[in-house]
Amino acid sequence: MSIKPKFYVKDLKNHVGEEVTLKGWLYNKRSSGKIQFLILRDGTGYVQCVVFKGNVTPEIFEAAEKLTQESSFEVVGKVKAEPRSVGGYELDVTDLKIISIAQEYPITPKEHGIEFLIDNRHLWVRSKKQVAILKVRARIVKAIRDFFDSHGFTLFDPPIITPNACEGTSTLFEMDYFDLGKAYLTQSGQLYEESGAMALGKVYSFGPTFRAEKSKTRRHLTEFWMVEPEMAFYDLDDNMDLAEEFIEYIVQTVLNDCKEELIILERDTSKLENIKRPFPRISYTEAVEILKRKGVDFQWGNDFGGTDETIIGDEFDKPVMIHRYPTEVKAFYMKRDPENEKVVLAVDVIAPEGYGEIIGGSQREDNLDLLLQRINEHGLPQSFFEWYLDLRRFGSVPHSGFGLGLERTVSWICGLEHLREAIPFPRMIYRNTP
RNA sequence: UCCGCGGUAGCUCAAUGGCAGAGCAUGCGGCUGUUAACCGCAGGGUUGUAGGUUCGAGCCCUACCCGCGGAGCCA
Numbered sequence: 001m002s003i004k005p006k007f008y009v010k011d012l013k014n015h016v017g018e019e020v021t022l023k024g025w026l027y028n029k030r031s032s033g034k035i036q037f038l039i040l041r042d043g044t045g046y047v048q049c050v051v052f053k054g055n056v057t058p059e060i061f062e063a064a065e066k067l068t069q070e071s072s073f074e075v076v077g078k079v080k081a082e083p084r085s086v087g088g089y090e091l092d093v094t095d096l097k098i099i100s101i102a103q104e105y106p107i108t109p110k111e112h113g114i115e116f117l118i119d120n121r122h123l124w125v126r127s128k129k130q131v132a133i134l135k136v137r138a139r140i141v142k143a144i145r146d147f148f149d150s151h152g153f154t155l156f157d158p159p160i161i162t163p164n165a166c167e168g169t170s171t172l173f174e175m176d177y178f179d180l181g182k183a184y185l186t187q188s189g190q191l192y193e194e195s196g197a198m199a200l201g202k203v204y205s206f207g208p209t210f211r212a213e214k215s216k217t218r219r220h221l222t223e224f225w226m227v228e229p230e231m232a233f234y235d236l237d238d239n240m241d242l243a244e245e246f247i248e249y250i251v252q253t254v255l256n257d258c259k260e261e262l263i264i265l266e267r268d269t270s271k272l273e274n275i276k277r278p279f280p281r282i283s284y285t286e287a288v289e290i291l292k293r294k295g296v297d298f299q300w301g302n303d304f305g306g307t308d309e310t311i312i313g314d315e316f317d318k319p320v321m322i323h324r325y326p327t328e329v330k331a332f333y334m335k336r337d338p339e340n341e342k343v344v345l346a347v348d349v350i351a352p353e354g355y356g357e358i359i360g361g362s363q364r365e366d367n368l369d370l371l372l373q374r375i376n377e378h379g380l381p382q383s384f385f386e387w388y389l390d391l392r393r394f395g396s397v398p399h400s401g402f403g404l405g406l407e408r409t410v411s412w413i414c415g416l417e418h419l420r421e422a423i424p425f426p427r428m429i430y431r432n433t434p
Numbered sequence: 435u436c437c438g439c440g441g442u443a444g445c446u447c448a449a450u451g452g453c454a455g456a457g458c459a460u461g462c463g464g465c466u467g468u469u470a471a472c473c474g475c476a477g478g479g480u481u482g483u484a485g486g487u488u489c490g491a492g493c494c495c496u497a498c499c500c501g502c503g504g505a506g507c508c509a
Contacts, residue, residue: 030472035465
């Protein structure tokens with residue numbers, strides 16, 4: 001026997017005048033003596049169910065009275081268009097069955113502090129705003145896959161467990177790996193993607209990555225999702241063209257497909273409608289000039305901090321692509337600019353409205369000798385990178401790629417204050433539960 | 435690791451060094467169109483922990499614990 005629902009709230013508009021059965025949870029309740037208004041949510045939407053004392057048996061009316069916030073129940077009723085009701089439709093209840101009465105639910109319709117909400121993240125995800133964010137996240141994930149799948153890319157999954165640091169810079173989560181000593185959780189699949197690009201031309205990976213840095217800001221998680229395309233025969237300009245088209249596609253897809261969610265999130269969509277190619281492209285050196293013009297005491301050669309990024313980003317109403325960073329502040333695998341040895345062919349994309357870096361990418365060093373030199377300069381053990389150097393020994397080609405942080409993108413598009421709401425169960429330096 | 439702010443009822447917050455309070459949630463009662471409904475009543479407290487100052491400490495002092503915001507680091 002099947003118990004799965006035949007109707008969901010999102011389908012009600014096609015069943016006006018019909019009697020349907022809905023299953024879900026009580027989001028909120030209001031009553032006025034002989035009439036009760038039950039707000040049912042079922043994951044697809046919210047609908048007000050009206051229980052009139054005259055229309056139902058005393059038992060059914062009493063059952064409705066017993067329902068507490070987040071109790072689960074099944075309700076039968078006739079769908080009608082009702083402008084007074086949120087969502088425009090409501091259900092005239094004729095029958096109601098309690099599935100499970102909820103204990104006193106901790107998250108009330110009033111305000112809560114962030115500590116309490118995160119402690120109750122497993123329940124918090126039921127809230128209207130969180131449901132909207134998670135739906136937008138899911139839509140962005142699909143948009144990302146659709147974009148690459150339809151642009152000639154092949155999904156190429158890198159390992160999560162790795163023997164060494166990819167970039168040799170950030171701190172990694174460490175573990176014992178049987179008799180082989182230490183292993184680490186990946187901080188990027190990029191080096192592996194490069195081998196994929198040499199095999200399949202254009203590849204991408206999409207999955208969780210891990211950073212053990214003790215960053216304690218609204219822009220950091222220790223576990224976050226990253227999409228990393230890597231393309232053979234792409235130079236920096238080709239890379240930027242792709243990044244630009246990619247971001248435009250994601251934003252325009254969400255605008256088109258997540259209208260209700262963006263309303264719930266009270267997002268100013270005019271700022272998103274503006275996210276159309278071309279995006280401004282400035283060099284690092286030009287970005288430094290912007291900072292100096294704004295009165296920031298900034299030395300050419302340093303990396304930008306969070307506030308620097310915001311100042312630069314505020315100069316533009318679209319994502320800004322900053323390219324050609326000083327060699328010293330960037331990773332060993334980035335190709336040096338043939339026209340200026342002091343900079344590498346890297347690009348960071350800064351989202352508007354203070355959301356910071358959402359993309360970091362570069363053209364990769366494809367010359368074996370120069371790559372070896374860079375590995376030595378960074379004090380990295382060459383033995384770990386022999387397989388990576390092979391990619392330059394056996395038919396090396398110019399190639400490029402980038403990584404986009406999913407949660408930062410979700411956060412920007414949804415207009416969130418903090419990255420922790422952009423993932424179901426955030427992992428942060430002082431928080432790994434629930 | 436550093437700087438700043440905070441910890442009082444299940445939750446969000448008040449309380450001049452002088453009786454520990456409100457709203458929401460919960461329970462009971464009322465109301466036939468509510469929109470975070472409303473009205474009445476009730477229960478609910480080791481004020482983060484340990485010390486200290488004081489006639490008297492939620493409030494002042496010391497240490498510690500926990501959290502939040504930021505810096506550094508990083509995407």
